[in-house]
Each structure stands twice: as C-alpha cells, then as structure tokens.
Amino acid sequence: MTHDPSGEDSLIARYFKPLATDPGAFGLVDDAAIIPADGDDIVVNTDAIVEGVHYLPDDPPGTIARKALRVNLSDLAAKGAVPAGFLLTLALRQADEAWLSAFAHGLGEDATAFGCPLLGGDTVSTPGPVMISITAWGRVPRGRMVHRFGARPGDCVMVTGTIGDAGLGLAVQKGGVEAAALADDPAAREMLVDRYRVPQPRVALAAAVRDFATASMDVSDGLAGDLTKLCSASGVSADIALSRLPTSSAGAKLLALGATRLENLISGGDDYEIMCTVPATRREAFTAAAVARGIAVSDIGSIVEGPAAPRFFDGQGCAVTLKRLSFSHF
C-alpha cells in the first residue's frame, strides 16, 4: 500500500503535473484550482473535441492537444481576453502511454507559448471515442469583454487571416476532389491539412479587439453561419462582398481549378479566425494595430440595418444563395 496507488493519479503526475506551472494549480494535488482576485473580470469558455468528429483518429496526439486548447484560446481572443489558465477533461479508452506522452508534450508547448497554464482537470475512462473538453479563462479589464452584440449599421466587417482553409484541409484528408486537384502540390495539401489540425488562435489581437471592435466572435462553424449569429445578436444585417474574402494561395488555386466554390469556403468549419465589426472611421487604425501584431485583417463588407439574414454578393454584385450556412452537430 503506497501513498499514491491509483493509475489515474500516477498518469496525472507523470504527464500533466509538469504543465501545472501556475501557483493556483497547487501542483494538481488539490481538488480545485484558484483564480486569484485581481480586479479583472474573468472570461470563461468551454469547447470540446471528439475523436472522429473534430479530429481524425490517426491525427498526431500533439496536434489533437493543440487543437483542443487553441479552439478555446480563439474564443477568448475574440472576446478581447488575455488567456490565464485552463482545466482539462480527458475521456480515454485506455491509458496509452505513447499517446499520452505526445499529447501532453504538445499541450505543454502550447500552454507555454500562449501563457495559459494547466490548472486542473479530470481524467475518466470511456468505452467510446476519446473526448477532450477544455475550459479556459482569460482576463479583461472590468466590463470590457467584447460581445456578439454591439454591431452597428455602417461598421466594417473585418476578418483575420484566410477563410475556408480548414474545411478544405478536412476534405483533403478525406481524399475528396480537393485532394485530387492538388495531386501535384503536396505543399498546398499539407498547408490545408495543417490548418484543419492546428488552428492559429489570434491571441495577439485581443487588446486591439477590445480597443476597436463593437462586436466580435471567432469563426468556428463557418463564416456565413457565424456572421448570421453575430447579426442576430446585434439586431442588424450585413452585406458581404465575396470578392474581398481573404483566401490562401491553396484556397485560391482550388477556386481557380473549380475544385471548390466560395460558398464552401464560407460555410466550412474550423477556421478559428476572428470576425469583428469596427466603425468605418476606425478601420485604418484597427488594421494598423493588427498588422503591428503580425496579423492580416480584411474588410469583407458592412453592417446594414434590418432583421434580414446577411447577404453575400459575388464579383458581379449578384446575391449568392447558400444551401448551408455552417456546421451543426444535430
């Protein structure tokens, strides 16, 4: 009989204790963690990823871990919050040490890179698919969280990075027509798959979002559907020029080859870019602040009055009808 007999505790000590660098984590030996009071509001978010749904079973464990954390960091950034810590719930079929070691390594690297330490969690067994649920929190000065509501007619609709790559990456992984069209371009295929596996949360943009955005959210379920939600919450509509949609070179190539369409790019999930609305008079200053942090932003359209769903116009100025706005689980 030893002091620490359980396999679960032993796993936690080996793989996750090294990540628990925050004093509020108490080295993971306590039952709960502390977020100390310091006068900031705490912004909390939770997102889960499921094997076979949000990632493929043979994805590298390190990228799975990074994605699980980053989808949460993306939400925090869109709310203007600076990451402060996270709790990890891991449902595993068995304790596969090689998998866990690689998972913890990727998670630890990201926790350090984004200044978001592990503060606690729960490890449970499941007969079903692996599931990773993370609750992350960040800090904003009191009352400064940026909401989905708040967009006003005349505001510019801004998005970071490029749109649609992750959806294309998933299609490439599944061997769709997109993979065939890029048969001679392994770098493009790899870039798209990497965008699906490892999102780039725009953590560095949090302060600029707080300073400039009237409304903000991350694009996770498809730009069209997510913009619809932002407009609905704000009681406004939007006119979007698809010709101004930022695409990667691989995305542009697939569009040029006819292997995908703009409609697919704006309804595919997993972008994890920030979409926010900024008063037209502040667009240049916001863009400059983003560029100063190494993040490209694009103005894709305008907020307009009214309760209608956002409209998307093609290069000829014709409204595009979308069959599907975004990914839904049910």
Place this chain on the structure above:
Amino acid sequence: MTHDPSGEDSLIARYFKPLATDPGAFGLVDDAAIIPADGDDIVVNTDAIVEGVHYLPDDPPGTIARKALRVNLSDLAAKGAVPAGFLLTLALRQADEAWLSAFAHGLGEDATAFGCPLLGGDTVSTPGPVMISITAWGRVPRGRMVHRFGARPGDCVMVTGTIGDAGLGLAVQKGGVEAAALADDPAAREMLVDRYRVPQPRVALAAAVRDFATASMDVSDGLAGDLTKLCSASGVSADIALSRLPTSSAGAKLLALGATRLENLISGGDDYEIMCTVPATRREAFTAAAVARGIAVSDIGSIVEGPAAPRFFDGQGCAVTLKRLSFSHF
C-alpha cells in the same frame, strides 16, 4: 434561411437558455461568459460523468443531470467555496428531445436550489457514450480556499453523512448479493440506489469548512483512498476507528447480514461527503456549526505524525488490511 438555422443552437435555446439566469451568461447568445470581479478568489473545479461508467444508461435523465452538477458542487463545498456558476459540455449521440427535456429540467431545479446558474457550454455530437462534463466555480474570500494539505497531528478526521451507501446502491442496481440480502426491504434498496444516483453535496457546510478545517476534500473515490491522498498532501498519517464509521441503517443491515464488509464501505466510490480535519479543541464547535446547518458529522479518528499510509482499526483494535483503497479509472 433564418437567423438561427442550426439544430444545435435551437436545442440550446429551447432547453438550456431558461437555466442561464445569471447576467454573466448573456442568455447563452455569446461565445463566453463573465465571472465579474468582486474581490473574491474564484475556485474552479471540473468533473465529468460518462454513460456506463458513472451512471447506468437507463438512469432517469433528471438524476443524471443532478449527479453531473452535484459532483462538482461537492468539490466546491469541500474547498469552502460558495457555488457561483457552471459551464456544461454535453456530448450526445443524437438530440433526443424527451431525454434532453428531462435532463434540463433536473439540471435547472438543482441550479436554482444550489444557487449555481448555467453560464455557458458546448454541445457536441459523439458516436460513443453520452458524456457530461461540468466546470463549476465558486467564491471564497481572498486566500481562504481550504486545501488537501494542512492537516496536523492531533487533528480529528471528520466526515459528513454516512459512508458507503452509494457503492452499495451501485451493487444493488447491478443485482449483487446486496440486492438479494435486501430482497424484503425495497425502501432500503431504493435509498441506496438513490444515494448512488443523486449525491447530496454539502454546500451548506462550506462556511464551516473555511472556519474550522485545516484540510478538506470530498470523498468521491472511496474514503480510504481519499484519506490517503489528503494525508500524503499534508505529510501526515491517520489512525481511523472503523467502529466509528457512520453508516446508514441500510448499510448497517447489510453489515449485520454479512452481505458487505466495512472494507467495502470505505473503498467504494461516489459518497460525495466531505472529509476534513479539525483541531481537537475545535471539534465541538465544528460539530455544532454543522448540526445547525442540518448536517451530521462524525469523528472517525485522528491525524498522526509520519509518512505511513493511514491505518484502519476494527472494533477489536486490530489493523485491517485493505485490498483496494479506492476507485481508479485506469
């Protein structure tokens, strides 16, 4: 094309928005929730329950929801924290409206009863078993969270309620010898099963734990193993008198019939009682404070010096050897 086209959002609006009564939840239309700064430390905890592991597939959905929340409230109470809110992650095979409706109803009743509103969450699809992961937080005055460490030689080891009932309830549900022994006592069987399905978190004891306990944790994986963890974290050992272990009348009946043993009661999981250490000079005051809140507490032994694992003595003063300390997932 409507403003809220997705099945997932529609489910959330129907079943969970009514539970999001806290202003920090923003009616669940935002991507994150706010825990406003008010000078208190925030204590966070996360616990997940998995179908077929922590509850049986045909358990009533309302009791599953209550258990998912209560296992977290139990941790917060043991840390001396007053519940303030929770995030819910729900992984479902399909959107079964009858199940969801009953689940949300039970969850909502408990959220109200314990003053712990829903502030947000995530709903995902899974091909596997249903999994419910909850992150709950509570408030403590700055620096006042009660830890696993802090127990000192001479302190009394106190536990709330009765020990072992939930483990017996699971055995009864599975039709073990315990069920046969209680064949003529349906009330006892029902009480034990209910203890397994719906824990009674000792939320009302949080202030007394803060005021009197030197160390505290909830008993969730079996008293013997959990006490071992508390002693290990505190750098002490303990001597426990099993004759003073608080048992229910159903538990006592099964002991008398030889259908279970004390060793089973202290290594079975799911008690969700508080175990804390209290200086001997303050034991009476702690007991009075607990009784004033309607909670029975029992003194089951003492903290002693040394690094040894806790020892458990039977009525004759003989040390009992335990084959298994507690439940472990791996």
